[in-house]
Amino acid sequence: MSSGQRRVDVEVESKRPDETPDGKGHPNTCPGCGSHYRDDELKQALRVCPQCGHHFRVGARERIEQLVDTGSFVENDADLRSADPLQFFDLRPYAERLVEAEMETGLGDAIVCGAGDIEGRTCDLAIMDFGFMGGSMGSVVGEKFVRSCERAAESGGTLVSVSASGGARMQEGILALMQLPKTICAIEDLHESRGSMISVLTHPTTGGVLASFASLGDVVLAEPGALMSFAGPRVVSQTTREKLPDDFGRAESNYRYGHLDAIVPRSELRATVAQLLGLFEHP
Amino acid sequence: MSSGQRRVDVEVESKRPDETPDGKGHPNTCPGCGSHYRDDELKQALRVCPQCGHHFRVGARERIEQLVDTGSFVENDADLRSADPLQFFDLRPYAERLVEAEMETGLGDAIVCGAGDIEGRTCDLAIMDFGFMGGSMGSVVGEKFVRSCERAAESGGTLVSVSASGGARMQEGILALMQLPKTICAIEDLHESRGSMISVLTHPTTGGVLASFASLGDVVLAEPGALMSFAGPRVVSQTTREKLPDDFGRAESNYRYGHLDAIVPRSELRATVAQLLGLFEHP
Amino acid sequence: MPNEAEMRLRERLSKLGGMKLLRGTKLSGELARLQDQLDQLRADPTAEEIWQSVELARHVDRPYTLDYVERIFDDFFELHGDRGRADDSALVTGLGKLDGRTFVLIGHQKGRDIKERATRNFGMAYPEGYRKAMRAMSLAGRHGFPVVTMVDTPGAYPGVAAEQHGQGGAIARSQAAMVRLPVPTVACVIGEGGSGGAVAIAVADRVLMQENAIYSVISPEGCAAILWRDAGQARKAAAAFKPDAAHCLELGVVDGIVAEPEGGAHTDVDAAAQLLEQGILAAFEEIDDLDDDDRRRLRREKYRMMGVLASTA
């Protein structure tokens, strides 16, 4: 292979929210065992397949319901919206994609931030939503994450981050890449204020989000089966023509290679996070 | 294998100074190519085989001659001698071994320390001698190394350490092990005084010396072919019954695995150390 | 868009003008420099000009990190190995003297011939490379040596082993180490500034970019493949996400542009090195006299401001 011919892409293609992970089938049909569920059944089961344990994706609002004591969540910065600094236009204008994503998800961008209690312990939360343009991180995701860090830093408290992202948002160009150091600076400041961060990686957490804040929790947890890789499987197999291991980039593989503190099934996530909040409480 | 049956030894057997590395043959016969040299020939060639480049061992005094500007070396702490805190007695008393080692080598213990100039740049030096009880580290080696660090720290200067050691000195029991943290504390203090350390590993640097100061240079160099392993090859093959790679624990293997900044042939060592002294000079 | 570019630069100028001056800062120099850049700002680069940058940034004869190192630094000594797994030669680290001071140098390194390209993995580092970089950073911090980085990579290597070794975490931690560094730091994008693999060593007090370098969140081909579903649309993609130096300066992502010889850095490597050296020295002059804590705080404040929002409630 000659130089200059070898190009690298690290962003995972963003998926429309109505697509399943492999792009086919109904979203409530389990890709693990083929069982089909009504939406309310699945929601009741925390969107974990009662048959085989497959963890379906969870949107930000529903994730907050699962994690936080009922009624305790107060959202912050809900009014922040992406600008279009590059007037980016591919097959459709970025501005149009943003409006559509907001209409489909009811979210202002790919992250919901705020404060809430988990088993009675107050914390800040930064919860990503893959449904909004593949959970891609642009200026708004970066800014909202940073503000969450700053709020946690004020009280020396803990930020709980739940990531789900295909990586940096191409439509914001180099400014999207700058959200990596921007969020990292905020975590450094948080740590210098004796605050802490618990990072929960959910399917998928790839590209620029894995290569920034998601990897820098004091404790890093993942849901079973979550893909967490810097480069997505498709890019790796296309670039290297390597045969990928079955569990390539999955939480289980990452745990084995020393990149995770624990894999936590969704049913135990709330209790685990609460336990950690207690451990990181400063007297 | 049942528990309690698996024992680990990390010290390499010390060799008598009149033995060659493999315990047979004349010390001036090259184990690499079989060439035989007169002692003055070999000394003239920095004890590197002119035929095949094999690096013979060099005693501390001769090493200092090779490295330091003629007449510039001033020795420190030459009068320190080992005590026998455990009144250690194996097949022979430790006290007797010490006296014999001193008579054979003319050294007070397995390290010679002092200050000197290398290409006009002043530095502190801590030079080990494998001929003194296999270069093993007991209280005297630890203390002299620490005092060298302290002298370098006073001026914010650089300590050049040249190690050659089978590990900690068993005859001083747990106190020998304590020389690991003791020397490490001194390097930490040296660094906090903006001083620096250049560590040169020569054949062999194993056990407690590799697991303490020798690994902690700001720059770590090794001579070609030098064995540098925590556990010696014999212990590894006996304990694990693994087949050892040909270059097991050698400088070349360690370089490949990321543990060395450079492998420096003896003929270039003086110039390389001088270059580094210049780089670490504080204006 | 030229007017908008100008507006942004003016905005940065006015922000800087209104800042409280720290004891010892040289913000007045900064103001003069920005004013200068503003005055020289040509019309916004066209799609054609952007693509020319992409081609020059990837030119097979373009000078690489070590070409500059041998021309800029004296007594350069390369530091090898990450002390854990390997020595990744896609990323080089070392010590060298410039203007009588010792610097730590960290840079991606592409290969010149086929064999070296393979050895250096086309400048695409494994996590081992970023761990070696962190080791060099911690040496710099310990001794107060300022850090220069040279960024020139298509991206961090996307391979199975690289993922198993923790590529994402290594890139994150390398950035965090740069955020923490107590010493002055200058990053120079000298070729391809490809995504996470680039920013891993580009978080600095001053980020410079050579005139024909590119700095981007994804490669033009990658972006085209995803958004246009056709890698052949790379030119269109590049025109859309604007990885050229002028746009990066305009967006506040880099702090200055370093001129290249007419026709690109490869036409006269000595001259390119001289210009780069001048740029590096000028950048350090702006930050050298700052107190370590102030400098680190300003570094973070700079990144704090990156991004553009529609509503800034």
Place this chain on the structure above:
Amino acid sequence: MPNEAEMRLRERLSKLGGMKLLRGTKLSGELARLQDQLDQLRADPTAEEIWQSVELARHVDRPYTLDYVERIFDDFFELHGDRGRADDSALVTGLGKLDGRTFVLIGHQKGRDIKERATRNFGMAYPEGYRKAMRAMSLAGRHGFPVVTMVDTPGAYPGVAAEQHGQGGAIARSQAAMVRLPVPTVACVIGEGGSGGAVAIAVADRVLMQENAIYSVISPEGCAAILWRDAGQARKAAAAFKPDAAHCLELGVVDGIVAEPEGGAHTDVDAAAQLLEQGILAAFEEIDDLDDDDRRRLRREKYRMMGVLASTA
């Protein structure tokens, strides 16, 4: 030699008595404790008693780190992985509460049954284990969590891969990390304190040793094989290098001995854990109130004094 043992203890007592007291230190408590140990000091352990310690320290039913952890700490959460290569289960790290405070725990872990012994590699860590330990230490330093270590290993694993992964350097760096830690640290030798693999996590403000634990530069068998050229002479070797707690205390290598239930810790694990918990809390009480910088300085001064010289010119 009983008289000499007594002499050494008396010497340490007089040294301590003559030290300038730092604001907030509890050296008077320290004095009382040493006096107490001196009073209780039995005659120097015989060769037979030393060997009994070796056997008890390695007893198959002896409680291991996690047996103590579950009895001493509340809300324990294990932290896994070195963030570079693997999760080495021969060494465990985690967070837990004791007396309302959060501690970082680092300890070797042997296996109880055959399968677990294999998984945990008989408590012999790879460099990955020590790197995980360093990660836990840096978390402790960042958050001000005090650190407890539990030492119980035949030694660091002597294997080809372990050497390739940098065993010597990892052990050195783990000690250096403990030397630097700004938080209070207590190490407990709870079984076999085997050489470099042990001291890698045993550099602490206070080092405790259970009554029947051993702490040594080499295993009795290894020493015998080298010096007697016969591994069967292990008893002789142990008698010669004296790895028992009384001798380690006498030599100033450990700061206190933690009693075990009659017959050894395995005869009553709950009681052993209670005694260990008391020992740990008492040790922290001595160092908690010190200023971080003072504590770190005193830690280094302690190790500075280790060793015995014939001539101290």
